[in-house]
Amino acid sequence: xxxxxxKTSANIITETFVRIFLIFTLLVxxxxxxIVAFTSLQIRESEGTSLISSVQEAAxxxxxxxxxxxxxxxxxxxxxxxxxxRASGDIDESHGTSHFLKSxxxxxxxxxxKDVIFWYSSETAKNGNKVELWLNxxxxxxxxxxxxxxxxxVMIILFFIALILIRKAANTISQPLTDMMLATDxxxxxxxxxxxxxxxxxxxxxxxNRLLNRLNQKIENEQQFVSDASHELRTPVAAIRGHVTxxxxxxxxxxxxxxxxxxxxxxxxxxxxxxxxxxxxxxxGNHLEVNKEKFNLTEFTDKVVSEIQPALSQKITFNGKxxxxxxxxxxxxxxxxxxxxxxxxxYSPQDSExxxxxxxxxxxxxxxxxxxxxxxxxxxxxxxxxRFYRIDKSxxxxxxxxxxxxxxxxxxxxxxxxxxFVTNNTPKGSIFHLLMESIxx
Numbered sequence: 001x002x003x004x005x006x007k008t009s010a011n012i013i014t015e016t017f018v019r020i021f022l023i024f025t026l027l028v029x030x031x032x033x034x035i036v037a038f039t040s041l042q043i044r045e046s047e048g049t050s051l052i053s054s055v056q057e058a059a060x061x062x063x064x065x066x067x068x069x070x071x072x073x074x075x076x077x078x079x080x081x082x083x084x085x086r087a088s089g090d091i092d093e094s095h096g097t098s099h100f101l102k103s104x105x106x107x108x109x110x111x112x113x114k115d116v117i118f119w120y121s122s123e124t125a126k127n128g129n130k131v132e133l134w135l136n137x138x139x140x141x142x143x144x145x146x147x148x149x150x151x152x153x154v155m156i157i158l159f160f161i162a163l164i165l166i167r168k169a170a171n172t173i174s175q176p177l178t179d180m181m182l183a184t185d186x187x188x189x190x191x192x193x194x195x196x197x198x199x200x201x202x203x204x205x206x207x208x209n210r211l212l213n214r215l216n217q218k219i220e221n222e223q224q225f226v227s228d229a230s231h232e233l234r235t236p237v238a239a240i241r242g243h244v245t246x247x248x249x250x251x252x253x254x255x256x257x258x259x260x261x262x263x264x265x266x267x268x269x270x271x272x273x274x275x276x277x278x279x280x281x282x283x284x285g286n287h288l289e290v291n292k293e294k295f296n297l298t299e300f301t302d303k304v305v306s307e308i309q310p311a312l313s314q315k316i317t318f319n320g321k322x323x324x325x326x327x328x329x330x331x332x333x334x335x336x337x338x339x340x341x342x343x344x345x346x347y348s349p350q351d352s353e354x355x356x357x358x359x360x361x362x363x364x365x366x367x368x369x370x371x372x373x374x375x376x377x378x379x380x381x382x383x384x385x386x387r388f389y390r391i392d393k394s395x396x397x398x399x400x401x402x403x404x405x406x407x408x409x410x411x412x413x414x415x416x417x418x419x420x421f422v423t424n425n426t427p428k429g430s431i432f433h434l435l436m437e438s439i440x441x
Contacts, residue, residue, distance in 0.1 A: 009177065010170035017166045025155045029148055036147040040140040045121065048135040051080065052123045055131045059084055059092075066094045079136035081118070087128025100134065117141055180205055236268040290329035290415050294439065297326045297333070297365060298358055304337045305356055313350040314371075316341065320358030324365055325439050332412035333434075336420070337367070339405040340432045344371035348429065365438040372429040381422050385410040 051069065058064045064084060081100050084092040104113040111118040111134060118134040125131075243261040251258055298320040305318045326333075337356075344354045352372040359366050376384060385406045406420075413420045418436035425431045 008174055010167065010174040013170040013173070014163070014166055017162070021155075021159055021162065025151070025159075028155070029151050032151055033144045033147050037140055037144040040143045041119070041137060044119065044135055044137055044140060048080075048119070048121055048133050049123075051082070051135075052121070052131045052133055055082055055084060056123065056125050056129060059086065059129050059131075060125075060127065064092055069094070081134040083132045085130040085132070097134075104134075176202075176205065180208070236272045239268050240265050290332060292327050292329055292416070294325055294327045295330060297324045297367070297438075298322055300330065300333065301337060301356065301358060301367065304334060305341070308338060308341055312341070312345040312354070314345055314348055314352050314354050316354045316356060318356045320356075321360060324358055324360050326365060326436055327439050328416045328418070328436065329412075332416050335412050336409045336434055337369070339409040340369035340434070343405060343432070344369055344373065344430075347371065347373035349373070352429075360438050363438055365436055367434040368431050370425045370429060370431040372425065375424060375428055376422060376430050384422060385420065 054069065055064060066082070069082070080094070081097040082094040083097050083101075086092070100113055104111040104118070106112075109120045111120060117137050119137045120132070120134055122130060122132040243265050247258065247261050299322075301320065302318055305316050309316050341354060341356070348354065348371040354372075355368075355370040357368045357370070359368075410420050413434060413436075416436060418434055420435075421433050423431050423433065
């Protein structure tokens with residue numbers, strides 16, 4: 001199998017131009033030289049026709065005086081040969097015709113003698129006189145050769161001018177690609193150079209830069225995720241190790257610390273278990289399995305609210321239409337609703353109220369969980385659905401949780417083609433929204 005040689009775009013463009021230019025030159029040469037030859041031949045044929053008519057006229061008036069006809073060229077060479085065959089069978093020829101007919105090489109209407117090309121034509125008059133003419137058409141050939149030489153000369157000049165311009169244009173196209181390639185060879189690639197022209201290369205580099213931004217952001221998020229996960233796991237592990245060490249050293253002397261330490265270890269282990277489960281959920285991402293089915297969202301939400309109410313000190317009120325159906329994964333929606341309500345319970349006063357509401361309009365259903373807590377600053381709203389993000393870092397240890405709940409809620413919402421976001425609650429607090437499509441009952 002023949003191996004294809006690797007070439008730059010500039011070389012490909014240049015080679016393509018050369019091929020096209022050579023084909024174009026060949027076609028122009030053939031067409032122009034053909035037109036010149038055809039036109040010149042017609043002129044010579046017209047001259048030959050006039051000569052034949054003159055010979056016929058002279059033959060009718062008597063003997064033909066060949067000296068009256070200009071049959072010689074300027075260099076005293078025979079440019080034309082004529083033979084008159086009368087009706088009686090007598091033959092009258094111009095000077096040198098017999099010798100020409102013996103020495104010539106013939107191809108159809110063309111004849112060659114001593115590097116001179118002749119064109120044959122004949123005419124028979126009504127009186128039976130036949131005039132045969134061998135017309136020198138070297139002038140036609142010379143005109144065609146001159147036309148070819150002029151075309152070739154002009155094309156050579158145009159070729160080099162066009163080649164310079166094509167190379168310049170090709171380099172203009174290939175140089176931005178070369179710059180992009182060199183930029184990608186660097187150890188840390190943040191952005192690729194963006195050229196103004198050509199537009200396709202500029203759009204390509206812009207697309208690559210957007211891709212690089214997403215990849216770099218993803219890498220940063222993964223690094224931050226590992227760092228945050230390590231930090232979250234380090235705290236309970238350190239606490240458990242501390243109590244284990246305390247028990248090893250002092251449980252003989254102070255047996256009363258055993259129950260407290262075991263209770264603390266149990267709480268921290270449960271916290272680690274929840275964190276690990278959340279980490280697994282986050283890491284699975286879009287690979288989580290969803291089983292979509294049609295169900296009444298109002299009844300489903302009312303049941304979830306009833307289940308979680310005993311676990312919260314705040315009062316939860318639910319308001320929603322009785323018939324709102326959706327097609328989604330029940331487990332996913334259960335997780336989202338639980339996360340929203342638990343989050344409201346963490347950041348709201350114990351004597352406040354949490355309001356859950358479901359509404360439907362234009363084939364779109366909206367689930368809201370409103371609290372009366374401290375609220376969320378405007379600049380923080382875009383980040384609260386990120387993994388391990390906590391608004392008040394100083395209070396993170398006081399408020400239970402891993403900082404993964406809202407990130408998981410967002411992930412489950414995306415799997416169900418739904419949207420989650422947060423707005424302000426009036427006069428205080430926050431409202432978490434879940435938007436999804438409703439279906440007919």
